[in-house]
Amino acid sequence: MAFRIHTLVAAAALSCALSASASAELVVIVSARSPAPALSGDQVASIFLGQAGRLPDGVEVMPVDQRIGSHERNQFYQQVTGKTPALLKAHWSKMVFTGRGQPPREVPDSATVRRMVADNPSMIGYIDRSALDESVRPVLVLR
Template identity: 80%
Template sequence: MVKRIRLGKTRALAALALALAAAGAARAELVVIVSARNPLPALSGDQVAAIFLGQSGRFPDGAEVVALDQRLGSNERNQFYSQVTGKTPALLKAHWSKMVFTGRGQPPRELSDNAAVRRLVAENPAMIGYIDRSALDASVRPVLVLR
Protein backbone atom coordinates (compact mmCIF):
# COMPACT_ATOMS: atom_id res chain seq x y z
CA MET A 1 0.00 0.00 0.00
CA VAL A 2 2.86 2.38 0.71
CA LYS A 3 4.15 1.86 -2.81
CA ARG A 4 0.79 2.83 -4.27
CA ILE A 5 0.69 6.04 -2.30
CA ARG A 6 4.21 6.96 -3.35
CA LEU A 7 3.48 6.07 -6.95
CA GLY A 8 0.33 8.18 -6.79
CA LYS A 9 2.25 11.13 -5.35
CA THR A 10 4.96 10.69 -7.97
CA ARG A 11 2.40 10.72 -10.77
CA ALA A 12 0.66 13.75 -9.27
CA LEU A 13 3.96 15.62 -9.00
CA ALA A 14 4.86 14.67 -12.58
CA ALA A 15 1.48 15.89 -13.83
CA LEU A 16 1.91 19.15 -11.92
CA ALA A 17 5.38 19.65 -13.38
CA LEU A 18 4.06 19.05 -16.91
CA ALA A 19 1.20 21.50 -16.36
CA LEU A 20 3.58 24.18 -15.10
CA ALA A 21 5.93 23.61 -18.03
CA ALA A 22 3.04 23.87 -20.49
CA ALA A 23 1.85 27.12 -18.88
CA GLY A 24 5.35 28.59 -19.15
CA ALA A 25 5.70 27.46 -22.74
CA ALA A 26 2.42 29.14 -23.68
CA ARG A 27 3.83 32.51 -22.63
CA ALA A 28 5.96 33.74 -25.50
CA GLU A 29 8.45 36.56 -25.53
CA LEU A 30 6.74 39.14 -27.72
CA VAL A 31 8.28 42.05 -29.56
CA VAL A 32 6.56 45.10 -30.98
CA ILE A 33 7.93 45.63 -34.47
CA VAL A 34 8.23 48.24 -37.20
CA SER A 35 9.71 47.97 -40.67
CA ALA A 36 13.50 47.93 -40.87
CA ARG A 37 13.05 51.07 -43.03
CA ASN A 38 11.29 52.96 -40.20
CA PRO A 39 13.77 55.27 -38.39
CA LEU A 40 11.93 55.07 -35.04
CA PRO A 41 14.44 53.96 -32.36
CA ALA A 42 12.06 52.72 -29.63
CA LEU A 43 8.63 53.13 -28.04
CA SER A 44 7.46 53.01 -24.45
CA GLY A 45 4.71 50.67 -23.30
CA ASP A 46 2.38 53.65 -22.88
CA GLN A 47 3.02 54.81 -26.46
CA VAL A 48 2.34 51.32 -27.80
CA ALA A 49 -0.86 51.05 -25.71
CA ALA A 50 -2.10 54.40 -27.07
CA ILE A 51 -1.51 53.26 -30.65
CA PHE A 52 -3.20 49.87 -30.26
CA LEU A 53 -6.17 51.30 -28.33
CA GLY A 54 -6.84 53.91 -31.01
CA GLN A 55 -5.86 56.84 -28.82
CA SER A 56 -2.95 57.85 -31.05
CA GLY A 57 -2.72 57.62 -34.82
CA ARG A 58 0.85 58.84 -35.03
CA PHE A 59 4.36 57.78 -34.09
CA PRO A 60 6.17 60.18 -31.68
CA ASP A 61 7.89 61.85 -34.68
CA GLY A 62 4.45 62.75 -36.12
CA ALA A 63 4.38 60.12 -38.87
CA GLU A 64 1.09 58.25 -39.35
CA VAL A 65 0.89 54.78 -37.77
CA VAL A 66 -1.29 51.79 -38.66
CA ALA A 67 -1.56 49.05 -36.03
CA LEU A 68 -1.90 45.36 -36.94
CA ASP A 69 -3.32 42.73 -34.58
CA GLN A 70 -2.84 38.98 -34.31
CA ARG A 71 -5.98 36.87 -34.79
CA LEU A 72 -8.71 37.05 -32.17
CA GLY A 73 -8.21 34.45 -29.44
CA SER A 74 -4.52 33.82 -30.19
CA ASN A 75 -2.09 33.49 -27.28
CA GLU A 76 0.02 36.30 -28.73
CA ARG A 77 -2.92 38.71 -28.84
CA ASN A 78 -4.16 37.88 -25.35
CA GLN A 79 -0.67 38.16 -23.89
CA PHE A 80 0.08 41.40 -25.74
CA TYR A 81 -3.03 43.23 -24.55
CA SER A 82 -2.69 41.87 -21.03
CA GLN A 83 0.90 43.09 -20.75
CA VAL A 84 0.64 46.39 -22.62
CA THR A 85 -2.85 47.61 -21.72
CA GLY A 86 -3.86 45.45 -18.77
CA LYS A 87 -7.08 44.56 -20.63
CA THR A 88 -8.67 41.13 -20.88
CA PRO A 89 -10.29 40.08 -24.17
CA ALA A 90 -13.71 41.04 -22.75
CA LEU A 91 -12.52 44.51 -21.67
CA LEU A 92 -10.85 45.02 -25.04
CA LYS A 93 -14.07 44.11 -26.84
CA ALA A 94 -15.98 46.63 -24.68
CA HIS A 95 -13.34 49.30 -25.41
CA TRP A 96 -13.65 48.85 -29.17
CA SER A 97 -17.44 48.67 -29.07
CA LYS A 98 -17.46 52.07 -27.40
CA MET A 99 -14.85 53.53 -29.78
CA VAL A 100 -16.73 52.33 -32.87
CA PHE A 101 -20.14 53.40 -31.52
CA THR A 102 -18.93 56.91 -30.73
CA GLY A 103 -17.12 57.21 -34.07
CA ARG A 104 -13.73 57.67 -32.40
CA GLY A 105 -11.96 54.76 -34.03
CA GLN A 106 -11.78 51.30 -35.55
CA PRO A 107 -9.85 48.34 -34.11
CA PRO A 108 -6.54 47.36 -35.72
CA ARG A 109 -6.64 45.11 -38.76
CA GLU A 110 -6.46 41.46 -37.75
CA LEU A 111 -3.97 39.08 -39.39
CA SER A 112 -3.66 35.31 -39.14
CA ASP A 113 -0.23 34.76 -37.56
CA ASN A 114 3.29 36.02 -36.80
CA ALA A 115 4.46 35.60 -40.40
CA ALA A 116 1.55 37.61 -41.82
CA VAL A 117 2.12 40.46 -39.35
CA ARG A 118 5.88 40.48 -40.00
CA ARG A 119 5.37 40.48 -43.79
CA LEU A 120 2.96 43.43 -43.81
CA VAL A 121 4.98 45.47 -41.31
CA ALA A 122 8.16 44.86 -43.34
CA GLU A 123 6.45 46.17 -46.48
CA ASN A 124 5.19 49.43 -44.96
CA PRO A 125 7.13 51.76 -42.62
CA ALA A 126 3.83 53.21 -41.34
CA MET A 127 2.74 49.88 -39.84
CA ILE A 128 3.34 48.46 -36.38
CA GLY A 129 2.61 45.00 -35.04
CA TYR A 130 3.66 42.44 -32.48
CA ILE A 131 5.06 38.95 -32.99
CA ASP A 132 6.81 36.19 -31.10
CA ARG A 133 10.50 37.05 -30.79
CA SER A 134 11.40 33.78 -32.56
CA ALA A 135 9.69 35.11 -35.73
CA LEU A 136 12.01 38.15 -36.05
CA ASP A 137 14.09 38.56 -39.18
CA ALA A 138 16.06 41.40 -40.81
CA SER A 139 12.97 42.84 -42.53
CA VAL A 140 11.61 44.22 -39.24
CA ARG A 141 13.02 45.81 -36.11
CA PRO A 142 11.82 45.54 -32.51
CA VAL A 143 10.92 48.84 -30.81
CA LEU A 144 9.67 47.25 -27.56
CA VAL A 145 10.36 43.85 -26.00
CA LEU A 146 7.68 42.37 -23.75
CA ARG A 147 8.78 39.84 -21.16
Protein backbone atom coordinates in the same frame (compact mmCIF):
# COMPACT_ATOMS: atom_id res chain seq x y z
CA MET B 1 -0.15 4.08 -4.29
CA ALA B 2 3.40 4.77 -5.53
CA PHE B 3 2.07 4.91 -9.13
CA ARG B 4 -0.41 7.63 -8.11
CA ILE B 5 2.31 9.72 -6.52
CA HIS B 6 4.55 9.41 -9.59
CA THR B 7 1.61 10.32 -11.83
CA LEU B 8 0.81 13.40 -9.72
CA VAL B 9 4.45 14.52 -9.68
CA ALA B 10 4.71 14.08 -13.46
CA ALA B 11 1.47 16.00 -14.01
CA ALA B 12 2.66 18.84 -11.77
CA ALA B 13 5.99 19.04 -13.62
CA LEU B 14 4.23 19.11 -16.98
CA SER B 15 1.86 21.83 -15.77
CA CYS B 16 4.79 23.99 -14.64
CA ALA B 17 6.58 23.50 -17.95
CA LEU B 18 3.48 24.41 -19.94
CA SER B 19 2.76 27.55 -17.94
CA ALA B 20 6.38 28.69 -18.30
CA SER B 21 6.25 28.27 -22.09
CA ALA B 22 2.76 29.77 -22.35
CA SER B 23 4.18 33.21 -21.58
CA ALA B 24 6.17 33.96 -24.72
CA GLU B 25 8.43 36.97 -25.07
CA LEU B 26 6.72 39.37 -27.43
CA VAL B 27 8.26 42.21 -29.40
CA VAL B 28 6.56 45.20 -30.96
CA ILE B 29 7.97 45.59 -34.45
CA VAL B 30 8.25 48.02 -37.33
CA SER B 31 9.75 47.57 -40.77
CA ALA B 32 13.54 47.57 -40.93
CA ARG B 33 13.06 50.51 -43.35
CA SER B 34 11.02 52.52 -40.83
CA PRO B 35 12.64 55.48 -39.08
CA ALA B 36 10.48 54.84 -35.98
CA PRO B 37 12.30 55.29 -32.66
CA ALA B 38 12.07 52.97 -29.66
CA LEU B 39 8.63 53.31 -28.05
CA SER B 40 7.35 53.14 -24.50
CA GLY B 41 4.56 50.81 -23.41
CA ASP B 42 2.21 53.80 -23.07
CA GLN B 43 2.94 54.96 -26.62
CA VAL B 44 2.29 51.46 -27.98
CA ALA B 45 -0.93 51.20 -25.94
CA SER B 46 -2.17 54.52 -27.37
CA ILE B 47 -1.53 53.32 -30.92
CA PHE B 48 -3.23 49.93 -30.48
CA LEU B 49 -6.21 51.42 -28.61
CA GLY B 50 -6.86 53.95 -31.37
CA GLN B 51 -5.90 56.97 -29.27
CA ALA B 52 -2.85 57.90 -31.36
CA GLY B 53 -2.40 57.55 -35.10
CA ARG B 54 1.13 58.90 -35.27
CA LEU B 55 4.53 58.03 -33.86
CA PRO B 56 6.27 60.59 -31.62
CA ASP B 57 8.14 61.96 -34.67
CA GLY B 58 4.81 62.67 -36.41
CA VAL B 59 4.90 59.77 -38.88
CA GLU B 60 1.50 58.13 -39.41
CA VAL B 61 1.27 54.57 -38.13
CA MET B 62 -1.18 51.69 -38.70
CA PRO B 63 -1.35 48.92 -36.09
CA VAL B 64 -1.79 45.25 -37.07
CA ASP B 65 -3.36 42.84 -34.58
CA GLN B 66 -3.10 39.08 -34.22
CA ARG B 67 -6.34 37.09 -34.40
CA ILE B 68 -8.90 37.31 -31.62
CA GLY B 69 -8.34 34.57 -29.07
CA SER B 70 -4.67 34.00 -29.90
CA HIS B 71 -2.28 33.67 -26.99
CA GLU B 72 -0.06 36.44 -28.41
CA ARG B 73 -2.94 38.90 -28.66
CA ASN B 74 -4.23 38.19 -25.16
CA GLN B 75 -0.73 38.46 -23.67
CA PHE B 76 0.06 41.64 -25.61
CA TYR B 77 -3.05 43.53 -24.51
CA GLN B 78 -2.76 42.31 -20.92
CA GLN B 79 0.87 43.46 -20.70
CA VAL B 80 0.60 46.73 -22.63
CA THR B 81 -2.89 47.98 -21.75
CA GLY B 82 -3.93 45.86 -18.77
CA LYS B 83 -7.09 44.90 -20.67
CA THR B 84 -8.63 41.44 -20.78
CA PRO B 85 -10.26 40.26 -24.02
CA ALA B 86 -13.68 41.28 -22.63
CA LEU B 87 -12.49 44.78 -21.70
CA LEU B 88 -10.81 45.18 -25.08
CA LYS B 89 -14.03 44.21 -26.85
CA ALA B 90 -15.95 46.77 -24.77
CA HIS B 91 -13.34 49.43 -25.59
CA TRP B 92 -13.67 48.88 -29.34
CA SER B 93 -17.46 48.67 -29.21
CA LYS B 94 -17.51 52.12 -27.60
CA MET B 95 -14.93 53.54 -30.04
CA VAL B 96 -16.81 52.27 -33.09
CA PHE B 97 -20.24 53.29 -31.74
CA THR B 98 -19.07 56.85 -31.00
CA GLY B 99 -17.28 57.12 -34.36
CA ARG B 100 -13.89 57.69 -32.72
CA GLY B 101 -12.08 54.78 -34.32
CA GLN B 102 -11.87 51.32 -35.82
CA PRO B 103 -9.90 48.41 -34.37
CA PRO B 104 -6.58 47.47 -35.95
CA ARG B 105 -6.56 45.14 -38.92
CA GLU B 106 -6.48 41.53 -37.76
CA VAL B 107 -4.25 38.82 -39.25
CA PRO B 108 -3.83 35.12 -38.40
CA ASP B 109 -0.34 34.82 -36.88
CA SER B 110 3.12 36.23 -36.14
CA ALA B 111 4.49 35.29 -39.58
CA THR B 112 1.73 37.26 -41.32
CA VAL B 113 2.24 40.26 -39.03
CA ARG B 114 5.98 40.18 -39.72
CA ARG B 115 5.46 40.01 -43.52
CA MET B 116 2.94 42.86 -43.56
CA VAL B 117 5.02 45.11 -41.30
CA ALA B 118 8.21 44.37 -43.26
CA ASP B 119 6.47 45.37 -46.50
CA ASN B 120 4.95 48.60 -45.14
CA PRO B 121 7.10 51.07 -43.15
CA SER B 122 3.97 52.77 -41.74
CA MET B 123 2.73 49.59 -40.00
CA ILE B 124 3.41 48.40 -36.47
CA GLY B 125 2.66 44.98 -35.00
CA TYR B 126 3.66 42.49 -32.33
CA ILE B 127 5.07 39.00 -32.71
CA ASP B 128 6.71 36.28 -30.70
CA ARG B 129 10.41 37.13 -30.39
CA SER B 130 11.31 33.82 -32.05
CA ALA B 131 9.66 35.08 -35.29
CA LEU B 132 12.05 38.07 -35.62
CA ASP B 133 14.21 38.34 -38.72
CA GLU B 134 16.17 41.09 -40.49
CA SER B 135 13.09 42.42 -42.33
CA VAL B 136 11.72 43.99 -39.14
CA ARG B 137 13.13 45.54 -36.00
CA PRO B 138 11.82 45.70 -32.44
CA VAL B 139 10.79 49.05 -30.94
CA LEU B 140 9.61 47.54 -27.64
CA VAL B 141 10.35 44.19 -25.96
CA LEU B 142 7.68 42.81 -23.63
CA ARG B 143 8.80 40.43 -20.92
